[in-house]
Amino acid sequence: MKTVKLALALPIIGLLAACEGGGHGAVGADKTRDRGTDKKHLSQLQAGIWIDPNGCDHWIIDDGVEGYLSQRLDKFGKPVCSGVGPATVATGNFKGGSSIPDSL
Secondary structure: OHHHHHHHHHHHHHHHHHHHHOOOOOOOOOOOEOOOOOOOEHHHOOOEEEEOOOOOEEEEEEOOOOEEEEEOEOOOOOEOOOOOOOOOOEEOOOOOOOOOOOOO
C-alpha cells in the first residue's frame, strides 16, 4: 500500500514543483517584458488580431514558446469588433518578431 501511495504522490509533487518555478523566475510587476527564452520587450514582437465567436477583436502575439492575448478596446474601454476576419480565426503576422520557430 505504501508503494501505491508513493507512486501516486510523486507525480503530484513534481507537477506542483513545476508550477512554482516555471523556469522563468519571479514575474514581477512589469508585464511588458517577455521573460522567456528570448527575453525582450513585447513591443518588439508583432501582434495580429484574433476574432472571438462574438466577432470582437483581440490582440494576439505568439513568440514560439509563450503566447499573449488581450482584448482590443477603443479609447472609451469598449470592445472593438471590426469584422476584419471570420470568427475564431487569427489574422496578421502574430508569430513575427521572434527567432523561435513555432511547430504548430
